[in-house]
Amino acid sequence: MARLGSPTVLEKLRQKILARVNGKTIISITNGTDGRTRYSQAVFQAFVEEIEKQGLGGKVEVKSTGCHGFCEKEPIVLVLPEEICYIGVKPEDVSKIVSETLVGGKIVEGLLYKDPATGQKITKESEIPFYKYQNRTVLGNNRFIGMESIEDYIALGGYSALAKALFEMKPEQVLSEVKDANLRGRGGGGFPVGIKWETTRNAPGEPKYVIVNADEGDPGAYMDRSLLEGNPHSVLEGLIIGAYAIGSHEGFIYVRQEYPLAVQNITMAIEQAREYGLLGENILGSGFNFDVQIHRGAGAFVSGESSALMTAIEGRVGEPRPKYIRTAVSGIEEKPSNLNNVETWANVPLIINSGADWYKSIGTEGSKGTKIFSLVGKVSNTGLVEVPMGMTLREVIYDIGGGIPGGKKFKAVQTGGPSGGCIPESFLDLPVDFDELTKAGSMMGSGGLIVMDEDTCMVDVARYFTDFLSQESCGKCVPCREGLRQMLNILDNICDGKGKEGDIELLEELSEVMRDAALCALGTTAPNPVLSTIKYFRDEYEAHIKEKRCPARVCRELITYYILPDRCQACLICARDCPTGAITGGKGLVHVIDQEKCTKCGACFEVCPLRFDAVVKLSGESVPPPVPSGTKVTRRR
Amino acid sequence: MRRGRSKSKFVGMRLSEEQSRVLSRLQQNSNRSKSEILLRGLELLSEYYSLGLDQLPLNLELRNLEAEAIHHAEALRQIRKKEEAIGQMVQELGNVDKIIDKYRGSKKALIQILLDIQAQNHWLPKPALMWVSERLGVSWSQIYHIATFYKAFSLTPRGRYMVQVCLGTACQVRGAPRLLEKVMDVLNIKPGETDQEQRFTLTTVNCLGCCALGPVMVVDGDYYGNPSAEQIKQTVVSCE
Numbered sequence: 001m002a003r004l005g006s007p008t009v010l011e012k013l014r015q016k017i018l019a020r021v022n023g024k025t026i027i028s029i030t031n032g033t034d035g036r037t038r039y040s041q042a043v044f045q046a047f048v049e050e051i052e053k054q055g056l057g058g059k060v061e062v063k064s065t066g067c068h069g070f071c072e073k074e075p076i077v078l079v080l081p082e083e084i085c086y087i088g089v090k091p092e093d094v095s096k097i098v099s100e101t102l103v104g105g106k107i108v109e110g111l112l113y114k115d116p117a118t119g120q121k122i123t124k125e126s127e128i129p130f131y132k133y134q135n136r137t138v139l140g141n142n143r144f145i146g147m148e149s150i151e152d153y154i155a156l157g158g159y160s161a162l163a164k165a166l167f168e169m170k171p172e173q174v175l176s177e178v179k180d181a182n183l184r185g186r187g188g189g190g191f192p193v194g195i196k197w198e199t200t201r202n203a204p205g206e207p208k209y210v211i212v213n214a215d216e217g218d219p220g221a222y223m224d225r226s227l228l229e230g231n232p233h234s235v236l237e238g239l240i241i242g243a244y245a246i247g248s249h250e251g252f253i254y255v256r257q258e259y260p261l262a263v264q265n266i267t268m269a270i271e272q273a274r275e276y277g278l279l280g281e282n283i284l285g286s287g288f289n290f291d292v293q294i295h296r297g298a299g300a301f302v303s304g305e306s307s308a309l310m311t312a313i314e315g316r317v318g319e320p321r322p323k324y325i326r327t328a329v330s331g332i333e334e335k336p337s338n339l340n341n342v343e344t345w346a347n348v349p350l351i352i353n354s355g356a357d358w359y360k361s362i363g364t365e366g367s368k369g370t371k372i373f374s375l376v377g378k379v380s381n382t383g384l385v386e387v388p389m390g391m392t393l394r395e396v397i398y399d400i401g402g403g404i405p406g407g408k409k410f411k412a413v414q415t416g417g418p419s420g421g422c423i424p425e426s427f428l429d430l431p432v433d434f435d436e437l438t439k440a441g442s443m444m445g446s447g448g449l450i451v452m453d454e455d456t457c458m459v460d461v462a463r464y465f466t467d468f469l470s471q472e473s474c475g476k477c478v479p480c481r482e483g484l485r486q487m488l489n490i491l492d493n494i495c496d497g498k499g500k501e502g503d504i505e506l507l508e509e510l511s512e513v514m515r516d517a518a519l520c521a522l523g524t525t526a527p528n529p530v531l532s533t534i535k536y537f538r539d540e541y542e543a544h545i546k547e548k549r550c551p552a553r554v555c556r557e558l559i560t561y562y563i564l565p566d567r568c569q570a571c572l573i574c575a576r577d578c579p580t581g582a583i584t585g586g587k588g589l590v591h592v593i594d595q596e597k598c599t600k601c602g603a604c605f606e607v608c609p610l611r612f613d614a615v616v617k618l619s620g621e622s623v624p625p626p627v628p629s630g631t632k633v634t635r636r637r
Numbered sequence: 638m639r640r641g642r643s644k645s646k647f648v649g650m651r652l653s654e655e656q657s658r659v660l661s662r663l664q665q666n667s668n669r670s671k672s673e674i675l676l677r678g679l680e681l682l683s684e685y686y687s688l689g690l691d692q693l694p695l696n697l698e699l700r701n702l703e704a705e706a707i708h709h710a711e712a713l714r715q716i717r718k719k720e721e722a723i724g725q726m727v728q729e730l731g732n733v734d735k736i737i738d739k740y741r742g743s744k745k746a747l748i749q750i751l752l753d754i755q756a757q758n759h760w761l762p763k764p765a766l767m768w769v770s771e772r773l774g775v776s777w778s779q780i781y782h783i784a785t786f787y788k789a790f791s792l793t794p795r796g797r798y799m800v801q802v803c804l805g806t807a808c809q810v811r812g813a814p815r816l817l818e819k820v821m822d823v824l825n826i827k828p829g830e831t832d833q834e835q836r837f838t839l840t841t842v843n844c845l846g847c848c849a850l851g852p853v854m855v856v857d858g859d860y861y862g863n864p865s866a867e868q869i870k871q872t873v874v875s876c877e
Contacts, residue, residue, distance in 0.1 A: 034847045037860035071849035219805030222846030257752055257789055258845065298748055298787035301843070315745040316779070317786045376807035376848035383849065414806065450806045464809055468843065474786075577866070579822060602815060603866075 003277025005285040007163035017155045026080040031064040032229045040075035046094035063146040066230015069384040085125035086111035136386045142230035150272040153233040161349035166286040174245040181356035187341030188445045190434035199328040201246045203336035208248040211339040214255040215297045215304035218417025221448035223372040224342035228262035232269035238348035243290045251292035301472035306339045319474045320520035363389035367433035377450040380405045394428040408453040416445030418465045419525035421532025441532045457554035458537040463491040465529035480523030483514040496557040499545035549620025559619045565590045567614035570633045574604035590631045760791040796831045796838040801855040805844030808851035816852040823869045
C-alpha cells in the first residue's frame with residue numbers, strides 16, 4: 001500500500017472500498033474477548049468455511065468484530081444490511097444460518113431475541129430493548145468494522161476528521177471546537193478536555209507529549225478495552241487530531257497487559273496507519289509529523305493515575321507524585337504531557353466531523369455527548385451501554401438492562417469503581433452525568449455500573465473496596481497506606497461481628513483525614529465507598545454492630561445455615577456435598593446440620609434443589625434446636 | 638632452555654636421584670631415546686607380571702589406577718554439568734539480549750523488557766534480571782522495586798497451568814469469594830501459591846472484563862463461568 005499523499009487520495013480509496021463491498025451481505029460476528037470466552041472464534045471459523053463451501057464468497061463478507069455491547073447474549077451474529085440479529089450462536093448453528101438466511105432469505109426463529117416482557121421474538125437489532133434506548137455514537141461502529149481492518153474504518157468515513165483538521169482547520173480552531181463542544185474527560189474526573197489541551201499547548205518546553213490512558217483498572221469497567229479491540233483507529237485518529245491541536249509529535253498508548261487482544265489490535269492499527277501514511281512523517285501530505293508508541297502496564301491500579309502513568313512510561317515504578325504542577329505542564333520527563341482516556345479520544349473525530357453544535361445537542365447542561373457504561377452485576381442484560389448524558393439510572397438499569405434477575409429486589413448501584421460510591425433506590429431517577437453523580441456522593445469514574453440486589457451486604461461491599469484499595473495503595477503517603485489499613489481492620493471487625501459502638505464515627509473521621517491529606521486521587525477518593533454506604537445504609541452498619549446481624553445474610557460470622565425440617569425431602573444431595581461432613585440424616589430421614597462442624601461455606605444452600613428450598617440462612621435470630629435424629633421426612637406432593 | 642638444572646621427571650613421572658642416574662646411564666650406554674627406554678621398560682614389566690612373579694603389587698596398582706580413573710571421570714562429569722548450565726544460561730541470556738535489542742537497549746523500556754521476559758519464562762529468573770541490570774545500566778534495586786511492585790511479575794517459578802479467579806466487583810457480587818474457596822479446595826493451594834508438582838499456580842485478578850460470565854475462573858486462557866466443584870475437578874484432571 002502506497003502512503004496516502006492527500007485527502008483526495010484518501011477519498012478515492014474510500015470510494016474504491018465502498019464500490020468493492022457494495023451490494024454484499026455482511027456477516028458481523030462479535031469476536032472480542034468476551035465473545036471468545038464463549039467460542040465465538042469457532043463460530044467465525046465455521047462461517048468462513050461454510051461460505052466457502054456454499055460458494056458464496058463473492059456475495060458475502062464475514063467480519064470478526066469487537067463487542068457490540070450485548071455481552072450477555074454473545075456470540076451475536078448480525079446479518080447486514082437487513083440487521084437480522086441472532087444471539088447466543090453456536091458453531092453448529094452456522095450452516096443453518098447460511099443455508100436458511102443467506103441462501104433462502106428466511107429467518108432462523110430459534111436464534112432470535114425473545115423479549116421476556118412480551119414473549120415476542122425480535123428480528124431487528126435496533127428493536128431489541130437493550131439497543132433501542134441507546135445512542136451508540138462511539139461504540140456503534142464496532143459492529144461494522146472487522147477488528148483488523150483499517151479499510152472498514154476508512155469506508156465508514158474514518159480519518160476524514162483528521163483530513164479536515166489538517167487541511168481545513170488551524171490547530172487553534174481544532175482546539176476551540178473541542179472546547180466549544182465542552183467535551184469532558186471520560187476517565188473519571190470529568191475535566192474539560194479543551195482546557196487541558198490548551199494548557200499543554202501553551203506550556204513552555206519541547207517536545208510535548210500526548211497520551212492515551214488505557215490502563216482501565218476499575219473492576220467491572222471494560223468499555224475502553226472494547227473500543228481498543230473493536231475500533232482502534234477511532235482512538236488513534238482522535239489522538240492524532242489532538243496532537244495536531246496541541247503541537248505534539250510524539251504520543252504514547254498506555255494499555256494494560258491484562259488485555260492481550262486490545263494490545264494486539266492497537267499495535268496492528270498503528271502499523272497499518274503508518275503504512276497508509278496516516279501516522280509518521282508528513283501525514284496525508286500535510287507536513288505534520290506524529291508517531292506513537294505502545295507501553296504496556298504491568299498490573300497496578302494506581303498506575304492509571306496520570307503522574308504515576310507518566311513515571312511508568314519513563315521506565316520507573318508507576319507511583320504518583322505530588323501534583324503542585326499539573327502533568328499537562330510537567331509530565332513525562334518534565335515536559336508538557338496531555339493525557340486523556342480512550343473513550344475521550346474516540347469522541348474527538350466525531351466532534352471535528354459533525355461540529356461542536358451537534359455534539360452539544362446531546363446530553364445535559366454540564367455534561368455533553370454520550371457515555372459508555374458497563375452495566376454489570378445483578379442485572380439481566382449485562383453489557384456495554386452507550387446513552388446520552390442525563391438518562392436516569394432507572395432507564396439504564398430497567399429499560400436497557402432488563403432489571404434484576406430472579407425476581408430479586410434492587411438495593412443499590414455502585415458507580416465510579418473503587419473511588420466511587422453506592423447509590424440507593426431512592427436515587428434511581430437521578431439523571432446520570434458528571435455533576436449529579438458527584439452530588440449524590442459517588443462519581444462517574446470510568447463508567448462502571450455495578451447493580452446490587454437484596455442479597456448484597458453493603459458493609460461487605462465497603463469492606464471489599466477497602467480491601468482492594470489497601471492492596472493497590474502504593475504506600476508512598478501515610479494517610480492512604482495507614483488509613484486504609486485501619487479502615488479495613490474496623491470493617492473486618494464489623495463483618496466478623498466484633499464491631500463496637502463508635503466504629504462508624506471512627507470510619508468517618510479516618511475518611512476525612514484521607515480526603516484532606518492523601519497524595520493522589522486514589523487516596524483522596526478511597527473513603528467514598530465507605531462514606532456512601534454509611535450515608536445511605538447506616539442501618540445495615542448498625543445491625544452488624546448492635547444486633548450482630550447481617551441483614552443481607554452474607555457476612556459469614558453472623559449467619560447460620562439451617563435445614564427446615566418440614567421442607568427437607570431427604571434427597572441426600574447436601575449431605576454428599578458438605579465438605580466437612582457436618583450434615584447427618586440418611587434416606588428418608590430429615591437432614592440436620594451439626595453447627596459445631598459447619599464451616600458456613602454455603603455448599604448446602606447452593607445445592608438444595610429449588611423445588612425443596614429447605615436450606616435457609618439465619619442471621620440475628622436464634623437457631624431452632626435440631627430435630628431428634630431419625631425423624632422421618634414429611635413427604636410433599 | 639635453561640641448562641645446568643638436573644631433570645627430575647621422566648615422562649611425567651617423578652624420579653628419585655638414584656633412578657635418574659640409572660636412566661641417564663642407560664641413555665648414554667644404549668644411545669636410545671627416552672621413549673624407547675620407557676617402552677622397553679614396560680615390556681620387561683609386563684613379562685615380569687605375566688610370569689606371575691609378583692601378584693600382589695599388580696592388583697594394588699590396578700586398584701589405584703581404577704580409583705584414579707573414577708576420580709577423573711567424576712571431575713569430568715562435574716565440568717560437563719557446569720558447561721551445560723553455562724550453555725543454557727548463555728542461551729537464556731541470549732534470549733534476554735534479543736528482548737533488550739528489540740527495545741534498542743533503552744532504559745525507558747525497562748518495564749516492557751521485564752514483561753517480555755516474564756511472558757517467555759512465566760517468571761523472572763535472577764540471572765536474567767542481573768543481565769538486564771548490567772546491560773541497561775539500571776541499578777539492581779530499581780529492577781527489584783519494579784519486579785515486586787507490579788502484579789504481572791513473579792520472582793518464583795510458576796506452575797505449568799495458570800488458574801485465575803476473578804475478584805472484580807461484578808464477580809464479587811455474583812459470588813466470587815465462594816468460587817475462590819471451591820478452587821482452593823480442589824487445588825489445595827492458596828492464591829499466589831504453586832503446588833508441589835509445579836502443575837498449577839493460583840492467582841486472583843481484579844476484573845478480566847467478561848462480567849457477563851461472572852464469577853469467572855480461567856485455566857490457561859480458557860474461561861469458565863461459575864463452575865461447580867465437580868466441573869472444577871474435571872477441568873483440573875483434564876489438564877494432565
